[in-house]
Amino acid sequence: MLLSLIIALLFGGYEAPPEPTAGELLPVPVLMYHKVDVHGGGRYNVAPSVFRRQLEELRRADYYLINISDLVEGRLDHVPTGKHPVVLTFDDSDDSHLRFLHNGRLDPNCAAGILEKFCEKHPDFGHGAAFYCLAGSERGSFFNDYIHWREKLVWLLDHGYEIGNHTVTHPDLSKLTPEEIVWEIGSCQRLLEEAIGEREGYLRGLCYPYGAIPLTAEQYAACREGELDGFHYRMDYAVAAWGGLCPSPELPEFDGLRYRIPRIEIHETRGDGGFDVRWLTRFTNTYESSGACWESPVAIMLDWWRRLWAGEGRRGFGGSWLTDSLAEQAEGFQRSLKQLPPPPARYR
Numbered sequence: 001m002l003l004s005l006i007i008a009l010l011f012g013g014y015e016a017p018p019e020p021t022a023g024e025l026l027p028v029p030v031l032m033y034h035k036v037d038v039h040g041g042g043r044y045n046v047a048p049s050v051f052r053r054q055l056e057e058l059r060r061a062d063y064y065l066i067n068i069s070d071l072v073e074g075r076l077d078h079v080p081t082g083k084h085p086v087v088l089t090f091d092d093s094d095d096s097h098l099r100f101l102h103n104g105r106l107d108p109n110c111a112a113g114i115l116e117k118f119c120e121k122h123p124d125f126g127h128g129a130a131f132y133c134l135a136g137s138e139r140g141s142f143f144n145d146y147i148h149w150r151e152k153l154v155w156l157l158d159h160g161y162e163i164g165n166h167t168v169t170h171p172d173l174s175k176l177t178p179e180e181i182v183w184e185i186g187s188c189q190r191l192l193e194e195a196i197g198e199r200e201g202y203l204r205g206l207c208y209p210y211g212a213i214p215l216t217a218e219q220y221a222a223c224r225e226g227e228l229d230g231f232h233y234r235m236d237y238a239v240a241a242w243g244g245l246c247p248s249p250e251l252p253e254f255d256g257l258r259y260r261i262p263r264i265e266i267h268e269t270r271g272d273g274g275f276d277v278r279w280l281t282r283f284t285n286t287y288e289s290s291g292a293c294w295e296s297p298v299a300i301m302l303d304w305w306r307r308l309w310a311g312e313g314r315r316g317f318g319g320s321w322l323t324d325s326l327a328e329q330a331e332g333f334q335r336s337l338k339q340l341p342p343p344p345a346r347y348r
């Protein structure tokens, strides 16, 4: 303090770098979501009404949405004093993440639709999320959408969200050869970058399928950097599937986690075997690994009514943008895949 005062007097205008505030040293939860679908509950799905409720619980517990690149690059100074940063991530580019209705409007029940409305209503909650995109998802394309997958990727970036690489076929990377890993990551990255074009400040992020972290140095190197038929990729960070809270990027232990950022799997309720947001808020605030959360029968009944009231019993047309025949859509996407170099022998 005294030293900086002397320096300030001597050199005038010198400003010491700001010390991280106590809030900036707190661990950051990086939440992992899969589908946000009205159908079914279970491990890989959170219903839209439950997702809305979780956002509300996070907001009430003074969380503030940041993007994954803010975490990776340690940009936490925009988080208001007294708020905890939190990162939302969505895996597998399911169509429940981003969907448009027949009239071209954003589906209010998809993840991006819910986030847009919630963040607009609550500007004190921040904004952002990362979507880890799988090139060959259920119906064989990003967002299960053969036609508008490029527009959807661009839409996400234009609206302040981030996208990342989740490979082409969702393999366990720890079981692949480096050559196979380069094909999986390089192919997905090439499709992503061809779709979004040049983007300033775009961070290349990898999401390990099944959270399976590479085991050998060669696999690890192929996950970070590689060249596929003249296309070069270099990942800036990678996210794991588990591991609990992520240490603050202001702390030295974060550096060792840049290529395996821990996340917390979010389910509908703690009863599903996963984390519920109410439990999470207690977990972060006390920074303890033990906790309990339960759903009372009354809460379950109320939730059932809420869903019915919200019209979630009736689902709209999922792929409402999909006007061409399924065969035509599949063909179009296959054409994009064909422009890629052939996969390693084991895949053929």
Ligand SMILES: [Zn+2]
Binding pocket: 091, 092, 166, 170, 209, 210
């Ligand atoms: Zn996945």
